[in-house]
Amino acid sequence: MADSSSLDALVEALRRLPGVGAKSASRMAFHLLQHDREGTLMLARALQQAASNVRHCERCNTFTEGQVCSVCQDARRDGTKLCVVETPADQAALERTGVFRGYYFVLMGKLSPLDGVGPNDIGLAKLFARALDGTVSEVILATNFTAEGEATAHVIGDALKQRGLSVTRLARGVPAGSELEYVDLGTIAHALVDRR
């Protein structure tokens, strides 16, 4: 963009962010260096802190900074119910309904054969070990109602039924083709109650 290899390197690094092309990256770099040097250093520090502190919960696989996240540490929850979601944002959407009081497993992705994302890439072995702890009796599949989310639910559901667990799916009160994160709370709450 200008006479600076540091600036070029910054634009290249910003392009690694999802949804950021060459023009957006240039505009971001210009904004940071021209108008927000404080924000530039703040973002640099936040990235480093997150990269060194954020790990996966040993039980539910979500992002956390300890060995086990606060939800998994909450002993008042119902250990017989395990809800499987794709991302922390989906888990947060379910939590906001206040309807579900069991535990979660966060896949941190979904099966996506076309993109080369198979069972090993989304930690299904870790899920199966968690679901077969002897306490869980019902696994609620709350993956998104997209083609990939449905396929993921299908694969997980088949495997867990074979191992003797009761497997349910969020009721199709959730509009088909949508992503949980963007669905209103009432619809999600209703779908939880009507799970089948």
Add this chain to the structure above:
Amino acid sequence: MADSSSLDALVEALRRLPGVGAKSASRMAFHLLQHDREGTLMLARALQQAASNVRHCERCNTFTEGQVCSVCQDARRDGTKLCVVETPADQAALERTGVFRGYYFVLMGKLSPLDGVGPNDIGLAKLFARALDGTVSEVILATNFTAEGEATAHVIGDALKQRGLSVTRLARGVPAGSELEYVDLGTIAHALVDRR
């Protein structure tokens, strides 16, 4: 998003980027931590490097790492012509036409009274000192053909004409309402030749 204050801080820092809202920031943080830890650290380093290395050229005000940028150091250029642009990206668009062989001054912004951006905020004093170096005889105003770019050109043009300089504007071959960065090279080249 999840059980991590480092993650929350990262999402907040990403929201300072232009055009990035809460949802985008969450998705970016998720992508970086789940799929691109290497990119996370690369971006952190690039931000720090740019923040400490990038400064403004003493002559033309663009981003550079030395005192004077490579364009200003190029002695083969025509010192009688000075082209005023809003941003380094606009300068790059003009350079790609190969038509202009004078020097530049980069405002790093534009007058925008509604946003509280006045003459002191875009370094007009630095421009006037540069334009009145005794060698410059023609100042070509190549600010964008938006309302703010036109107003900026008007203010600069009036001031420099009063100081005895010849002032021209890119010909209106450039479609009104558009930004230089997105205009095709032929149109920009034509507008340079037809400057008035």
